[in-house]
Amino acid sequence: MNPREVYRAHPTHDEIDDVLGQRGVAAIGTLNEDGSIHLAFVIYLHEGGRLFFETSSVTRKARNAAARSKATFLVHGTASSGRSVMVSGEGEARVIQADEAAAINRRIRIKYVTDDAIEGIDQAWTKLDDVAIEVTPQRWRSRTGAVLREQTERAAGLDYDATWRED
Secondary structure, rough: OOHHHHOOOOOOOOHHHHHOOOOOOOOEEEEEOOOOOEEEEEEOOEEEOOEEEEEOOOOOOHHHHHHHHHEEEEEEEOOOOEEEEEEEEEEEEEEHHHHHHHHHHHHHHHHHHOOOHHHHHHHHHHEEEEOOEEEEEEEEEEEEEEHHHHHHHHHHOOOHHHOOOOO
16 A cells, blocks of 8 residues: 555545535634643534634633634545545634624524424523634645545455444
């Protein structure tokens, strides 16, 4: 196996858009005051090349974004092509408040919550999550595990999915 071929295999733009449009979670990294990274899982919305997530202004991720305006996100999923895709973005973070935050947070919830539950979720969560955070990536990174999978199956003569423990 050629490591450069395996670890530099990129998904297509359609596969990236497909994964970013799914109802998965994103890992969000913000910069702590001491230079360490704070990580959190969030539900998110990808719109206009930016990633949005909702939170409370009292959370570490919101305080970090307000103080240092930098964030990184990582999303992993399976594209409709069947390929495993990882997408990461690094860039500017902006804390959004008031009516603009409420509108973004509702769009995020609509992506994840059933129509008959949205009003109740809005009532409960709006009291807690008073801000939205927008991440505008200046650098994108992506890769697919498809080449690793194919080369592993070829070299080992095994069905890749059958090699992983389920217990």
